[in-house]
Amino acid sequence: MKSLKASGHVLASSAAQLDLIEGDNFGKLGLPSFHEQLGQIGLFPLKPTQIDIFQVNMGKMCNQVCQHCHVDAGPDRKEIMTRETMQQCLDALAQTTIPTVDLTGGAPEMNPDFRWFVTELTKLGRHVIVRCNLTIIVANPKYHDLPEFFRDNNIEVVSSLPFYNADKTDRQRGKGVFADSIRAMKMLNDVGYGVAGTGLILNLVYNPNGAFLPGSQESLKRQFKRVLNDEFNLTFNDLYAITNIPVSRFLDYLLKSGNYDGYMEKLVNAFNPGAAAGVMCRNTISIGWDGQLYDCDFNQMLDLTVASPVAHIRDFNADILNQRAIIVNEHCYACTAGAGSSCGGSTV
Amino acid sequence: MQTYYDPADLKKFGKIGEFQKEFADKFFAYYGAVFAEGALTAREKSLIALAVSHTVQCPYCIDAYTSDTLEKGCSEQEMMEAVHVAAAIRGGATLVHGVQMMNKAKELSM
Numbered sequence: 001m002k003s004l005k006a007s008g009h010v011l012a013s014s015a016a017q018l019d020l021i022e023g024d025n026f027g028k029l030g031l032p033s034f035h036e037q038l039g040q041i042g043l044f045p046l047k048p049t050q051i052d053i054f055q056v057n058m059g060k061m062c063n064q065v066c067q068h069c070h071v072d073a074g075p076d077r078k079e080i081m082t083r084e085t086m087q088q089c090l091d092a093l094a095q096t097t098i099p100t101v102d103l104t105g106g107a108p109e110m111n112p113d114f115r116w117f118v119t120e121l122t123k124l125g126r127h128v129i130v131r132c133n134l135t136i137i138v139a140n141p142k143y144h145d146l147p148e149f150f151r152d153n154n155i156e157v158v159s160s161l162p163f164y165n166a167d168k169t170d171r172q173r174g175k176g177v178f179a180d181s182i183r184a185m186k187m188l189n190d191v192g193y194g195v196a197g198t199g200l201i202l203n204l205v206y207n208p209n210g211a212f213l214p215g216s217q218e219s220l221k222r223q224f225k226r227v228l229n230d231e232f233n234l235t236f237n238d239l240y241a242i243t244n245i246p247v248s249r250f251l252d253y254l255l256k257s258g259n260y261d262g263y264m265e266k267l268v269n270a271f272n273p274g275a276a277a278g279v280m281c282r283n284t285i286s287i288g289w290d291g292q293l294y295d296c297d298f299n300q301m302l303d304l305t306v307a308s309p310v311a312h313i314r315d316f317n318a319d320i321l322n323q324r325a326i327i328v329n330e331h332c333y334a335c336t337a338g339a340g341s342s343c344g345g346s347t348v
Numbered sequence: 349m350q351t352y353y354d355p356a357d358l359k360k361f362g363k364i365g366e367f368q369k370e371f372a373d374k375f376f377a378y379y380g381a382v383f384a385e386g387a388l389t390a391r392e393k394s395l396i397a398l399a400v401s402h403t404v405q406c407p408y409c410i411d412a413y414t415s416d417t418l419e420k421g422c423s424e425q426e427m428m429e430a431v432h433v434a435a436a437i438r439g440g441a442t443l444v445h446g447v448q449m450m451n452k453a454k455e456l457s458m
Binding site: 163164165167168206208209210212213214215216219220223224 | 389390391415416418419420421423424
């Protein structure tokens, strides 16, 4: 399967996506806009609290081509962060006390400077999270030692596993992905990840396998723990339930499957003011592969650069960034539905 | 084409209180309590509801509890097994009356 970009799909264009997200397609549903909803609870314009999470998207290159991917990542995507931009990230971090650095992609491990960057981040004394898709660990012998590398740098690993069986996982992430993910989880468990008492954290990410919302995060965690332990003798720490965002490939899926209207209605009807107050963009800054700054990884994929005079990592200034208004649009409903959704799972 | 069942009506279920508010309020409060986590998990209750939905052949309920069981992380195998439980009970309920038929047939026959 090719990325939308490589296949010349209209939704490879962020402008075309925005047309769908905020245009007649949404308007015809007669639902309130996201900024109207925020206005009703006194949160518009949405302002940052402070930057606690420095989320770096190291590039769109990935060994997988998942059906729901908001990045439109894949092996055919060549946009990856250079060492020069990584150095700018390090320089920016050094002038702050931001405690957490969250590395994402694509598969961040495929960036040839990934290990250098992680080592430098560790020297800065920040808590580093790697969003590892699991299968990269077994994709090529040069990645087989990633579990040891993660352990040696005391990295927190957050890994996508959308279901506890092969059928649903492979339909979303590609044939054979579940089996490879299980092999990779075993390798992580073998070095202590997700094992009680080691302090090495392995968290899983669940996202629904279609046009429906995630259920109770706690209940899903119990189910995953039971099945993965009983059937595969695998363990993990926590499970984050994340709502699919109607952007890029998931937007394409919604439109093709005839689920767009129903899904958007579901998101809007599940709007939770409590979740709106705790959205991750309020305490996160997202850095694109080319150093551009965004309110979140989803705005990044829509090319919605921060509304601030500081819009590139080389000019980073947390005080100025904290004065900005966060850019919102109808896709933001996915982060405020039900129990809320963030890169750390439910928010309420 | 008009039909007796309109999928859009499911979303209007909450409006039944328009004609009789007191009973509707009591019903929805009871409904909410029934489906909360209890001695059975909300997940188990959702699978039971899916099975019963098929037994009572309510298209609204089937839509609602297909979504609900998916949201609660049930596998498609679990969902279909729940439907088979409903089917087995319905089938069994028919067949067990065969005993009544046999009794009567024997009573009437030489």
